[in-house]
Amino acid sequence: MDKEIKYNPTGFEKKWPRKRLKHSRGKQAFNPTxxxxxxxxxxxxxxxxxxxxxxxxxxxxxxxxxxxxxxxxLHVGNVYAFTGADIYGRFKRMQGFEVFEPIGLDGFGIHxxxxxxxxxxxxxxxxxxxxKNFYRQLHATGNGFAWxxxxxxxxxxxxKRTQWIFIQMFKHGLAYRxxxxxxxxPSCKTVLSDEQVIDxxxxxxxxxxxxxxxxxxxxxxxxxxxxxxxxxxxxxxKWSGKVKVGQRNWIGRKEGINITYPILSDTGPTKxxxxxxxxxxxxxxxxxxxxxxxxxxxxxxxxxxxxxxxxSKLTEIEKYxxxxxxxxxxxxxxxxxxKTGVFTGYYAVNQLNDYKMPIFISDFVLGHFGxxxxxxxxxxxxxxxxxxxxxxxxIIRVVVGKNGDKSEITREEQVQEExxxxxxxxxxxxxxxxxxxxxxxxxxxxKGWGKRVTTYRLRDWCISRQRYWGAPIPMIYCKKCASTxxxxxxxxxxxxxxxxxxxxxxxxxxxxxxxxxxxxxxxxFVETKCPNCKGPALRETDVCDTFLDSSWYFLRYPxxxxxxxxxxxxxxxxxxxxxxxxxxxxxGAEHTVLHLLYARFITMALKDFGYLDFEEPFEQFYAxxxxxxxxxxxxxxxxxxxIPDAYINKYGADTLRTYLMFLGPFDQGGDFRDTGIAGMxxxxxxxxxxxxxxxxxxxxxxxxxxxxxxxxxxxxxxxxAQDTLTRSMHKTIKEVTDDIAALKYNTAIAHIMEYVNxxxxxxxxxxxxxxxxxxxxxxxxxxxxxxxxxxxxxxxALGRDSIHIHPWPSFDPKYLKEEKTVIxxxxxxxxxxxxxxxxxEAKKQQTVEKEARKSGRVxxxxxxxxxxxxxxxxxxxxxxxx
RNA sequence: GCCGCAGUGUUGGAACGGUAGACAAGCUGGACUUAAAAUCCAGUGACUUUAUAAGUCGUGAGAGUUCGAAUCUCUCCUGCGGCACCA
Numbered sequence: 001m002d003k004e005i006k007y008n009p010t011g012f013e014k015k016w017p018r019k020r021l022k023h024s025r026g027k028q029a030f031n032p033t034x035x036x037x038x039x040x041x042x043x044x045x046x047x048x049x050x051x052x053x054x055x056x057x058x059x060x061x062x063x064x065x066x067x068x069x070x071x072x073x074l075h076v077g078n079v080y081a082f083t084g085a086d087i088y089g090r091f092k093r094m095q096g097f098e099v100f101e102p103i104g105l106d107g108f109g110i111h112x113x114x115x116x117x118x119x120x121x122x123x124x125x126x127x128x129x130x131x132k133n134f135y136r137q138l139h140a141t142g143n144g145f146a147w148x149x150x151x152x153x154x155x156x157x158x159x160k161r162t163q164w165i166f167i168q169m170f171k172h173g174l175a176y177r178x179x180x181x182x183x184x185x186p187s188c189k190t191v192l193s194d195e196q197v198i199d200x201x202x203x204x205x206x207x208x209x210x211x212x213x214x215x216x217x218x219x220x221x222x223x224x225x226x227x228x229x230x231x232x233x234x235x236x237x238k239w240s241g242k243v244k245v246g247q248r249n250w251i252g253r254k255e256g257i258n259i260t261y262p263i264l265s266d267t268g269p270t271k272x273x274x275x276x277x278x279x280x281x282x283x284x285x286x287x288x289x290x291x292x293x294x295x296x297x298x299x300x301x302x303x304x305x306x307x308x309x310x311x312s313k314l315t316e317i318e319k320y321x322x323x324x325x326x327x328x329x330x331x332x333x334x335x336x337x338x339k340t341g342v343f344t345g346y347y348a349v350n351q352l353n354d355y356k357m358p359i360f361i362s363d364f365v366l367g368h369f370g371x372x373x374x375x376x377x378x379x380x381x382x383x384x385x386x387x388x389x390x391x392x393x394x395i396i397r398v399v400v401g402k403n404g405d406k407s408e409i410t411r412e413e414q415v416q417e418e419x420x421x422x423x424x425x426x427x428x429x430x431x432x433x434x435x436x437x438x439x440x441x442x443x444x445x446x447k448g449w450g451k452r453v454t455t456y457r458l459r460d461w462c463i464s465r466q467r468y469w470g471a472p473i474p475m476i477y478c479k480k481c482a483s484t485x486x487x488x489x490x491x492x493x494x495x496x497x498x499x500x501x502x503x504x505x506x507x508x509x510x511x512x513x514x515x516x517x518x519x520x521x522x523x524x525f526v527e528t529k530c531p532n533c534k535g536p537a538l539r540e541t542d543v544c545d546t547f548l549d550s551s552w553y554f555l556r557y558p559x560x561x562x563x564x565x566x567x568x569x570x571x572x573x574x575x576x577x578x579x580x581x582x583x584x585x586x587x588g589a590e591h592t593v594l595h596l597l598y599a600r601f602i603t604m605a606l607k608d609f610g611y612l613d614f615e616e617p618f619e620q621f622y623a624x625x626x627x628x629x630x631x632x633x634x635x636x637x638x639x640x641x642x643i644p645d646a647y648i649n650k651y652g653a654d655t656l657r658t659y660l661m662f663l664g665p666f667d668q669g670g671d672f673r674d675t676g677i678a679g680m681x682x683x684x685x686x687x688x689x690x691x692x693x694x695x696x697x698x699x700x701x702x703x704x705x706x707x708x709x710x711x712x713x714x715x716x717x718x719x720x721a722q723d724t725l726t727r728s729m730h731k732t733i734k735e736v737t738d739d740i741a742a743l744k745y746n747t748a749i750a751h752i753m754e755y756v757n758x759x760x761x762x763x764x765x766x767x768x769x770x771x772x773x774x775x776x777x778x779x780x781x782x783x784x785x786x787x788x789x790x791x792x793x794x795x796x797a798l799g800r801d802s803i804h805i806h807p808w809p810s811f812d813p814k815y816l817k818e819e820k821t822v823i824x825x826x827x828x829x830x831x832x833x834x835x836x837x838x839x840x841e842a843k844k845q846q847t848v849e850k851e852a853r854k855s856g857r858v859x860x861x862x863x864x865x866x867x868x869x870x871x872x873x874x875x876x877x878x879x880x881x882x
Numbered sequence: 883g884c885c886g887c888a889g890u891g892u893u894g895g896a897a898c899g900g901u902a903g904a905c906a907a908g909c910u911g912g913a914c915u916u917a918a919a920a921u922c923c924a925g926u927g928a929c930u931u932u933a934u935a936a937g938u939c940g941u942g943a944g945a946g947u948u949c950g951a952a953u954c955u956c957u958c959c960u961g962c963g964g965c966a967c968c969a
Contacts, residue, residue, distance in 0.1 A: 242886055242963075249885070249965050256969080278969060291969095339967085364967045374969045382883085383967055457968060592964075662906070664895060668888090676894070679907055685920090747896070750905035757905090824901055829950035831901055857936095871949045877900055881949045 030688035032652025036787045040139055048802050049144040051098035053558050053575050060097035061579045062089035063554055063618075065587030065595070068106045068546075069130035070115035074137040076642040076660070076672055077627045077634060083657045084624050084666045084745065085586035086143040090783035091740045093144065094808040100579060101144050102557040104151040105134060108159065109546025110188055110204050113469035117510065123469040124505065127154055137645065142653040142786045144804065149560040153549035159471035160500030161556065161570035162549050165602065166463075166474055167493040168609055169219055175463070177489065179215040181295075181325075182462055189513035190466040191216055193545060194459055195250075195594045203594075214515060217473060217542070219461040221601045226454070228600055229253045231616055240623035240667065246592035252457025257281050257441050258371060259450040261290065261348035263298075264356060270307060274298055274348050274359065277370030277455055280380065281444065282436035285425035286398035289376040290348045291341065291360045291387065294324040295367030298359070302344060313345050317361060324363040339364055339387045348375075351449055353426075362387065370455050379409040380416050398425050399433060461598065463545050466517040468509035470543030472501045478530035478537040485532075492531040496568065501539070517541045550595055551602040554582055554617060569611050582618045589623040596621065622743060625669025627660070642672050654785035655681045661745040661784060684788055686756060687781065691774060691792035721765040728758040729776055730815035736780045737808070745784070752780055771796065776809045824877035825852045833857040843874040852878050 043049060051059065064085035067078050086101065093099040107127050116123040131152065138145065151158050169175040183192040187207035191214060196203040221228075229251045231237055232244045256279035263272040274290060292298050299321055301307050302314065309317070320342040341362030348357045357375070364383060365374050378388035378395040388395055395409050399420040406423065409415060422428040427443075428436040444450030464473065474494040482490025494501055504525045509518050519525055520541035530537035552570075558579045559571040581603075587595075596618075603617040626633065629640040647656045659680035663670030732755040739748035755777060763769060775798050782789040782803050793803040821842035823835040833855045841847045849870065852858055862880060871879040 245886060246964060252965085252968065254968080276969080280969080362967095366968065369968050371969095376969090381969070383969075386967090455968085457965090589963080662894090668895095670894070673894080673907080676907055682920095683906085689921095746894090747905080750896075753905055822901080826900080826950070829900090829948090834901065869949060871900095873900065877950090879900085879949055 030685045030788075032654060032787060033649065035791045036140070036142070036652055036654075039787050039790050040142065043144075043802065043804070044147055046802070047148075048805050049093075049099075049101065050146050050148055051100050053100065053149075053579065056098040056100075056578060058097045059579050059583075060089075060092045060099045061554075061558070061582045061584070062086075062092065062099050062101045063557075063582045063585045064101075064103070065585075065591065066104045066106050066550070066553065067134065068109065068111045069127070069134045070112045072641070072643060073130075073133045074141075074644060075634060076629075076644050076647075076656075079141050079644045079656065080627045080660045080669070081586065081588065081624050082138075082141060082143050083660055084743070085584075087657075087661065087740065087745060087783040088584060088586070088743060090144055090786065090804060091808070093804065094779070094782065094806065096807065099144070100146055100149075100558060102149045102151075102560075103138055103143070103145045103147075104153075104553065104557070105131060106153050106546070106550050106553070107131065108153040108470050108549050110190070110465070110467060110469075111546070112154075113467060114188070114205065116469070122507070123509065124154075127152075140648050140653055141644070142657060144786070146557075149557050151553060151556055151560055153471075153546070153553065154469070156500045156502055158553075158556065159503075159549065162471045162544060162552070163474040163494070163499050163501060164496060164570055165552060165606070166471075166544060166548070167496065167499075168611075169605065170475070170491075170493050172605070172609055174220045174223065174605055176218055176220065177215055177491065178218050178460075179213065181211045182214050182216055183209045184212040184214070185209050186513065188467070189511035190517075191462055191464060193462045193547070195461075195547075195597070196545075212515075216462050216464040217475075217540075219463050219601070221461045221597075222456060222458055224601050224604050225251055225253065225456040225458045227604055227615070228458075228597065229456075231600075236619065237616065238619060239621040240589070243589055243592045243596065243621060243623050246589070247597060250458065250593040250597065253454060254279055254456075255452070255454050256370075257444060257450045258453050259284065259375065259444060261350060261357070261375075261449075263359070264347040264349055265307070266345065270346070272298070272301065272307060272346075274373055275371045276373045276375040277453065278375055280377065280433075280437070281440045281450070282422065282425075282428065282433050283377040283380045283398050284350065284375070284440060284444075285352055285428065286377045286379050286396040287350050287357060287375045288355065288378060288394040288396060289357045289360060289388065289391075290373060291362045291365050291376055292373040293365040293367035294321045294361055294363055296361075296365075296372045298344075298373070299361055307346070309345055313343075316342055317344065320361060324361075339383075339390045341387065341391065343391070350375075351447070358393070360387075360391065368459060369457065378415075382412060382415050382417065385409070385412055385415045396424060398423060461545075461601075463548060464542040465545055466513075466515065466542055467511050468503075468506075468518045468543070470503075470546060471549065472503055472519065472525075472543050473540040474499065474501045475540040476528055476531055476537045477540065478532060478535065480535050481530060481532050481537075488532075492537075495531055503543075517543060519543070547594060547598050548602075551598040552606075554585075554599070555580065555603075555606075555612075576612070580612075581614050581616060583620065585618040585621045586624060587621070588626070592623075623667060625665070625667050627663075627669050627672055629672045647677060651677060651681045652684075652787065654788045655684055658684065658749060658784045662749045664746055666743050666745050683753060683756070684785060686760075687777070687785075688788060688792070690756070690759065691778070691796060693769075715767075717765045718767045721762040722770070725758060725762050725766075725773055727815050727818075728755055729773055730811040732780065733776060733809050733811040734816065737811075740783065748780075749784060752777070752784075755780075771798065774798075778803060779806060779809050821875050823848055823852070823875075825855060825858050826877060826879040827858060827861040828881060829879060832861060839875070845870075845872040845874070845878075848872065848878050852880075 062085065064082055067074065089099045089101045107130065112127065113123050116126040119126065153159060166175060183197045185192055185202040185207055187205045188202060192202060192209060197209050200209055201207060202209055229248060232247055256277055258275050258277050259281065260273050260275045263270050263274055276290060302309050302317060339362065341360045344359045344361060346359045348359055350357055365372065376384040376387060378385045378393060379397045380399055397409050399416050400406050400423050401416050401418055401420040420433055422431050422436045428439060431439065441452055445452065476492050476494060478490050478492060481488065504522050506522055508521060511518060526539050526541060528537055528539050555571050555576065558575045599617050603612060604615045606612045607615045628634065629642050632638055632640060634641045644656060655677060659677045662680060732751050735751040736748045759773060778789045778793055786804060790803050793799060799806050818839055820836050821839045823837060823842055824831060825833045825835060835851055837851060862882065865882040867880050867882055869881040
């Protein structure tokens with residue numbers, strides 16, 4: 001316990017604060033606006049939130065997801081997220097860690113550009129306006145940000161490094177161009193990544209996404225699928241459970257087997273083969289058909305007549321494939337699950353039983369999953385059944401479930417997808433499906449008909465955007481080199497010394513949807529020299545997905561003020577070694593498969609390139625909850641977006657912060673209400689009044705007992721009250737410390753409130769209130785309400801330095817032990833009475849039992865009854881079973 | 883359909899298998915005030931009642947484990963979030 005409670009005018013004057021203590025006898029009204037600005041300014045001036053990045057001994061990197069600035073500014077959801085993260089950082093700082101808590105703006109990208117479009121301003125001009133507004137608000141919320149390390153993704157000094165990362169990806173073969181069906185948002189007029197398509201709609205503007213065949217830049221995230229998946233199971237990977245599960249689901253790892261079947265025509269064997277991926281090879285004796293996706297190579301083989309097909313059949317196939325490819329996402333959804341397809345005229349041979357399985361083409365099979373071909377087992381897969389039913393294909397039962405039903409499968413409800421025992425499967429008969437799966441896989445591999453494989457749902461990250469407001473992709477295309485060195489494809493990265501490829505300042509920046517970005521119209525930008533042959537060449541005119549900007553920003557923050565160009569990498573290696581990986585990352589769960597996956601991928605890649613020595617960027621990730629308003633998610637269209645400014649002006653940032661944290665558990669969010677915030681303001685006002693009752697004596701400072709019956713307080717009253725309060729204080733320190741460590745802010749605040757109530761209760765029995773009680777109250781409250789605690793700390797001259805760098809209070813366990821313990825008395829598990837006895841006695845069954853029987857409330861139940869059993873929990877309860 | 887999370891007073895929410903409803907909000911009554919605000923005090927799960935006291939019920943529904951269940955197990959219902967024609 002800190003003993004420094006005496007007022008020390010000399011030490012106090014020297015360093016902190018400059019303002020002279022006012023011996024305010026009269027109560028000052030609680031007026032947060034009168035001091036919040038002052039402290040924010042002062043904290044920055046004396047740099048209490050600015051750790052020594054080079055020399056820190058106990059570094060703690062406390063990161064929160066930076067906001068995308070747009071629109072009207074920060075909303076209360078941002079304040080919620082940042083406050084929750086900040087409280088943890090402040091707690092760590094007071095525990096002696098050198099906490100680095102940076103903030104910046106994710107201002108590049110479609111979100112900000114769409115807003116600029118809406119308000120009719122150039123994105124660059126809008127960025128200046130937004131930046132100012134966001135930083136003003138972020139200052140006002142009272143977070144302990146390292147303001148000397150801000151970054152903005154649209155700053156050329158930042159995005160030149162984003163471009164550098166692109167180049168490294170290209171050089172290491174992880175960035176490539178590919179023509180394929182991509183997601184296209186007709187409203188944003190650009191392509192999107194799979195992760196940015198939510199339920200077939202654009203993640204940003206909610207428009208229905210179309211499929212278009214276009215050539216785009218991709219990042220080979222699939223190369224890291226296995227690692228991205230496996231790392232989530234490591235014990236050191238301390239992330240919110242649902243985010244972990246979300247990542248795993250998105251990656252969609254599946255173990256199975258690729259089975260290769262020879263292809264027959266009507267006339268006999270061909271040289272062709274077809275490979276199907278399945279996770280259920282155990283059912284393969286029941287396979288009766290094969291379906292391939294319209295994009296499958298086999299279809300091409302038919303269309304280019306490598307394999308002969310009747311001309312009428314060929315026309316039919318051509319028609320089907322054309323229609324399937326033209327189908328938009330919208331039409332697919334509209335069609336539901338109704339199965340369509342066309343028979344190819346060829347058969348695949350199931351070599352297990354020589355069954356001739358007709359080969360169909362159908363768009364329910366996805367070209368990009370597995371091998372793009374599936375083997376149909378209609379009896380044990382609902383989709384296969386639907387298909388077989390429609391095309392009148394044979395259905396064979398090979399598994400009998402728990403219900404023992406061995407009948408023929410003729411209706412969809414009978415399809416047996418669960419556990420069971422094998423039948424009609426020769427050497428597998430009688431085995432359970434898991435045993436059979438292993439057995440058949442061994443068999444197929446032995447025969448050379450199949451090979452065990454792992455597949456992933458995850459697909460490569462489409463990085464190109466046909467927009468203006470982003471980092472230009474730093475690539476150059478040379479037609480001449482494309483013909484002389486076709487292996488390179490004619491694409492060369494911009495020389496690193498020429499970075500950044502600056503985004504030209506143009507007036508014609510709006511997206512057109514032609515498949516090319518606005519930069520393609522800027523001749524002076526497009527025309528350049530080939531880095532290879534020095535001849536005329538053309539720049540790439542697409543810009544990077546904004547998620548690339550945010551996939552590495554945490555690497556940059558600690559190095560913001562270091563040029564670190566000696567090593568030619570975007571961060572200082574020594575500083576990075578000291579601060580990374582991030583110790584604690586806090587953000588919204590909506591980024592489960594977007595930002596978090598990309599950031600992990602980029603980090604892994606950079607590690608493999610040798611630029612980093614860790615592969616997971618965030619040791620701990622905490623997903624906070626969502627703040628809703630009037631029972632619904634905040635959105636502009638609903639008109640229920642809560643802007644914090646008015647509340648900060650009216651009640652102060654402390655009230656808003658503490659109120660938000662008191663709403664409920666931090667990972668659950670809550671509903672924002674005006675009545676609740678007024679209640680929190682009342683609480684802080686009580687704290688304020690407690691702290692304002694200061695009286696200076698000659699050598700001592702204490703809180704005067706203002707109660708009217710002070711004269712009647714005896715010294716034994718005083719002693720007893722002191723004792724009660726001391727116990728309460730130590731208990732509160734323990735509870736609040738434990739709760740903050742577990743991010744249980746709502747209960748931490750409740751415990752502080754209880755403590756304040758306790759002070760109020762016993763105050764009238766005390767001659768004066770020792771300052772230690774107030775001091776610890778302020779320390780516990782400091783992470784939640786940084787301004788009011790600092791102001792009172794200063795007014796009461798409680799320390800030489802800011803409260804926010806004062807050591808966190810500790811508790812003495814000896815005060816946690818109560819002298820008397822309450823023992824619960826139960827009869828048959830029902831509460832009948834309670835007993836307050838000395839703690840030592842409470843551990844002895846004999847004494848407790850004797851005392852318990854004395855109780856009238858208990859004895860009336862025990863009378864005339866035989867006690868079968870007595871359960872005694874020392875120090876807790878006694879239960880008579882009759 | 884699959885996976886995850888949740889369901890407790892009027893409301894937000896507390897409760898290592900051991901006093902359900904901490905702490906708040908709201909409401910009711912009272913004190914102070916010319917009045918209001920602010921502040922302070924008291925009450926506030928439902929029901930029975932002989933009502934300053936005693937008792938019964940009560941944590942989405944039902945079963946189970948246990949001396950004892952909001953908490954553990956199973957089945958079901960509802961809500962939220964994620965994935966979804968993924969083989």
